[in-house]
Amino acid sequence: SPAALPADYSIRHMAVELLALLDSLGIQRCHFMGHALGGLVGLELALLRPQLLQSQVLINAWSSPNPHSARCFSVRKQLLLNSGPQAYAQAQALFLYPADWIAANSARLADDEAHALAHFPDTENLLRRIHALETFNIEAELARIQTPTLLIANRDDMLVPWQQSRHLAEVLPNARLVLLEYGGHASSISDPLPFQRALLDFLSAQT
Template structure:
């Protein structure tokens, strides 16, 4: 998989691994990198079958497979301990890491994540799959902002969105890969294993998230052994992009406390 290591490289610098959502691209974290790179050795990567990590994903591909691929990459880099931050699908990867190799993780930040399916998100992903199958990648990409951002932010950032959408179309993954990634996150269910996860965890959720109800993060905060919830009022599903400064402040404050 394609990866980049950014920020401070001093031997005693803590490592922070970032895992993006359904799009899978390291580019998602651009608004966070300047702030994080001042304090951490930051590892970003394009997930298998997306962006600069070409692969043909197998039928029955799972979140556990995604976590296994990331573990292989971290082993190759010699990373034995790290902090982890994941958005949506990336948050599911974090939960799997905590189950597969708990000693790796010093802490987790999980953004608009979940531990089992819910009817609202399933409805949203069904719409997205239908757009992809019936109308093609251009319609899928055009609709994406509606699921990610608040309406007023979309209206105020049309030029940025046009640029982002052109980039997304130019680097659009194979349709089968994307459908298998969606199927993986729809099938994800670790409800009966949450009590096994002891990693200190910050859950970040947004009240105005129209893709994943914020109560799914509240549920995780209630069930995980060492977790707390930061509930943000604004930003939609991707407040790391649409409301950068408050988001970064919450993350940096939490990670500093873990240190």
């Protein structure tokens, strides 16, 4: 966004923005899917307007801060502030994908990084988005969320421990977990078929 984000920008702000968009489109009921940050937005949506969501799919999400992800976010901020956008963009793949996938897709990643740099956001806005991730904590409200929920996580995710999704599956009243063995933080890209099977099996049962 070219506009300056508020200093207290949060995941709930993002959910309210999305609700405004859905309202403008006349969407009153939907299936929601969110990856990482998007999954956090989905949790907020389920609290703010539960009647909107027929179901939700949350991929590599979490409900409260954890020390491992906090360390990753700290490293990303230091890269941005001390080394600049190019280093930040180049490091992105290390957090998203398995090592063998990175090695086999260097040309694609170079294109992705060039695109990211060409559209790189304002530094202050990016820091405020990261801060929203770091401080998100919906733990006390999880038991209120009745939305049918599929949680997808990856054992080899180096950004968000898969145990965060297991915890969500244990606490959300109407949730189940699919744990994938391979794919890193972005297995919908690095190993899409198992991801797609889990997604379609769940959605087929919701209609």
